[in-house]
Amino acid sequence: MVILVEKLGRSLKFHHRLDHNNHPNHDAEEALLASFQAFRSEVSKLLSQIMVEAKPGSEFLSLAWVHRCLEALPMIDKAFAKLVVDVDYPIGKWEAAASEAYLKHSLNVLELLNKISSSLSHLSQARLALAHGLSLIESSPSLALKHLQKIQPNDLGNDFKVEGTKRNEEQFSSRKESIIHEAMMIMISSGLWLFGIMISGLCSDVKPYFLMRKSAHNLHDPSLESLDSLLSEEIRQKSMLKEIKEVNEAAAELATKIEHRKGDAAAEILGRRLEVLEKMLQKIGKQTDCLFSEVLVARNKLLDTIRLKK
Template sequence: MVLLLERISKLYSKLENHHHHHAADPRQSKALSASLQAFQSDVSCCLNRLRLNSKPGSELLSLTWVRQCFGLIPVINRAFAKLVVDIDYPISKWEVASVEEYLNYSLILLELFNSISSSLAYHGQARLSLAHALSLVEDSPSSAIERLKAVEPRSVSKDLREGTEEATERICSDEEGVMREALTVMRSIGFWVCGIVLSCLCSDGKPYLEMRKWVGGLENSSFVELDSSIREIVMEKGSVLKEVKELNDAVSCLVAALVSGKYSEAAKEMEGKLEVYEKLVDGLKDEVDHLFSEVLAARNKLVDCLRHPKE
């Protein structure tokens, strides 16, 4: 994305001529095809690594895996930017519909990041509440029992905004067609990833199902296999995070131990689970905040270039 935007300021003066495309010669078509294949290969490699990091037969998704999944977005963004530079086709040359699709995608992505941040804030508050309850164990066991509550599922605060529909026809023999095919893949992965992350953080399959409707252009075997596994876990086994289940189990054990009066080991176990939970939630939050800033800055720079084209 950074490479893409760096080229805008240098090449925006060509905007008025971006409708005058010429038929590509065989060598140009071959080069375009090679660039698209390289992009698709990068996407497949990323999806395959994520698939291999999934434990076969696992019934729960972990925060560690969710963080790796979220990391697909910046990697695919960079692969898309590299493609645009390789084929020498910056946004200044794009058709209006493609520019609008790109801007719409980045806007929805920012809204999804906000929803993810809100869900992470909920988990942060839950951790603080449990940490406070844990601090009361020694001096006031009864008060600790009252405050030791499991981390409950959280619904997404509002309906997820729908993405733009995929074009029914695509021309892939020139730069515009190649770029649009890659744009569709980037957009689809962004929505798909955000849906998975939200479903895991909220313990609710709805975000994944809603975002899954807008996935297109991802017909490689790695995606099909990975998506099938995730769908099975989310829809059939539930989308409760591994760390959340373990923490809730530790809460139940500590409450039972407090009632019996022998709670030292249970308290230590829960403290360890809280530390892991805090570290993983904070790590994902940092990545979401960083990517939000990066996408927002890129979008603002693009909008500014559209408003004030250079001579």
């Protein structure tokens, strides 16, 4: 996810001065742990806010919800950036393992954002086909019927996979390094979980979610596991997003009405739903493009920092 490289690259002091006359090592440890707990609490809060609408029986799986998941990614990253500043451990001090883990993760994020863009393109093409069918109703009802087909799931193929990031089980050279590593694992697991939700929803396919859910669980984030238990069954039963489901229902209803020459009201309903779908796809697409650019810039800046260290 996007790292605020400019902030991470600055070496700032702790917000709280250490009292060197009163067990300085203990006070420093307390400050580090407090910063880490603040980061962890912020991530948990962001994920919990996303799950507020996730109630059994409610139609919370929607494009609007996907957009909220997408918005959470840079917010989690900002929380990580703040932690790096608070513990006074800029990227120039990171050991190779931390830098490699972030670079690997950022590459994963770029690939996953491409998957989202591909899914949005699939939905946009399906929407255009339905809109074209809608425009043919008066001039050629029979031809219109050929275009009024349900939006089909987007098959990402068997080659869809996610490169996981394993925890570093080796001893760290410093407490700060271990805290950064642990925080990065939380950031990565949260990101994988959110991407799983988004891609499964956009593809109307449960496989991406459960694949990335497994990768996220391999990182053992307890707060993520409790939220996931509320969501997994809902996605298993209702992988299709609300707006796509409503468009498909309206298209099927219109096709039936056309055959009985009573399609005016049904055509209006489908038209309105296609407009809603178009606006949400554009909104998510714009956010996806913005995130892709930010991740790419941040990744390149981190690579530049690593080169300067050599």
